[in-house]
Amino acid sequence: MLEIKNLHVKLEEEDKDILKGVDLKIKAGAVHAIMGPNGSGKSTLSYVLSGKEGYEVTEGSMQLEGADLLEMEPEERAAVGLFLAFQYPVEIPGVGNMTFLRTAVNAQRKVRGEAELSAAEFLKVVRERAKALRIDADMLKRPVNVGFSGGEKKRNEILQMAMLEPKMCILDETDSGLDVDAMKLVSEGVNALRSEGRSFLVITHYQRLLDHIIPDVVHIMADGRIVKTGGPELAREVEQNGYGDLLQHEVA
């Protein structure tokens, strides 16, 4: 599904490498987790994958099902099936949540040569999927993320994911700012979307999210590289011993 080779990234305005040769291969249907201390480059990886401005790829490649992501604009990446659930979803006053979602869904359908959904068709689907995430009609009507609580914003991200049905979902610290109940709700939303044709990259600082979204593979990232890869047990190791032990162990 996703193949990242020797990815080097720096900030456009600064001569400092943030990613220093990331290699990552995710198969269709697999759930990978990336854990790592603050500043290790986890969020940068998610932004670079989705095409945010301000970063410069100096070396390496990233492909989604063989298509070169580096050649694509953010909206093109979305259309081929890439989705980023933001750590800090942006508030957009004046743009209705529903209008936004329908525009996005139809823009993607158009690119893929599918018929656009009518307002009625869209409404039916969105209501059903919103209900599962306990997103009420009022939240759908309000401007995008405006006045939403932290948990509501994250649920709204998952709703967008459910509506856009991407192939490759990146969750950037989706657990940050969530209480236990909200985390459970969000995780259920994600788990419901797991399927053979859909892969996930779950970026998180803590292991607790991975109790709910059980990963197939866990990577530890530090200083712009993936330094260790293992199974779910690796996440528990981090939880017990912290990153310090693990990283020292690696270096030694």
Added chain:
Amino acid sequence: MSAHAVPADAPPLLQQLSLSGSGASWIKAARQSARARLMAQGLPSKRDEYWKFTDPAPFLAKPAPGTFDLQTEGQYQPGQGITLPITGGVFDNPTTDVPEGIEFLPLSQVQGMDIHWSTELFGVLENRGQAVVPRPLASLNTAFATEGAVLRVTKDVSAPIVLLYQQTEGGPEPILHHLIRVEPGAKVTLVEVGCAGARSNIVMEVDVADGGSFDHVRVQESDALHVTHSFARLGQEASYKSFTLSAKGQMTRNEHVVEFTGDHAVAHVAGAVLAGGAFHHDDTVFITHDAAHCESRQVFKKVLKDTATGVFQGKILVKPDAQKTDGYQISQSLLLDDQAQFLAKPELEIYADDVACSHGSTTGALDPEALFYLCSRGVPKPLATNMLVLSFLAEAVAEVAQEDMRQSLMDHLERLLSSDVR
């Protein structure tokens, strides 16, 4: 000097205008007095403080500069209401049936009447509006206008009155002067759409009596030169709400001069501007609080691209007895290109001690975070840009009182934006 002669040393624009010799004595006197005012003021120039952001030369040049597109396809349709078409500066059908509660006559007829209510309004509010700042182009209008809508509203009229401007190839440059009197407790909505001419000068004097209500929606979307002045006087508990959508154009100056003379009245003046090319758009507002417990609100939002210029000059003057005044003013611009510019001069002048007045002005680019968020969901960048532009302008459209009209204006803006995808 004869009453109708223009002095030999007057600017070329005035040489070509002559005072109408027809009409009853009251209107002749009003015209002469307006012309005297104009001669004393002189024509505006960019050396004048009030014109420092907008060079009035294109309004004064003979002939009008630039080319002019007669295209009216796709222009805003208000959907409902009683339409009064004005073609080439003249009413098509001066005897149009208007709903009960409205009296309508064209100025061209009223001017010949010896007795009419409008004799107490024509040029009167315009003259009052000259007290602090000279507005020579309004004096010029009063002196030379021979046509306009004269409307008296005596009831709550639900159907909007639509002034539909249409112009003819190589037609005149209309000078129109509208007079509106809203009687106590009466209510009306006036809509102005279309383009009166390649260059037009429109004055509206609006007298809203106690408890009366006047709602105004105007759409300017032709490739033309517009000068407008709206002079409003508000009685006790009166309401005046005016909204203008400007899209396309060469140069536009919309002035609002509002005076509160009775307590507990409300005035909202708003504008949404979508300007590209070299369009220069100027909103100049002067609100005088001379009564207590009145609320004034100015909301102007301008989207500027290419080399467009947006200007906002807004003043709130609170006189000593205007206690408990609530004055609010915001002007914001969204610059979509490096060459676009926004010039703002907000002013508060307050002589009462128990008031709440605030003003704010911002200039900025599209929020890159918001743009990326929309694009990351698959929304193409041009469409995402339009969504953000629309949401920016929505705050000004929200000032329109009628919900159906708010919706139709938003729909119209969406069409304008999607037909001009960057």
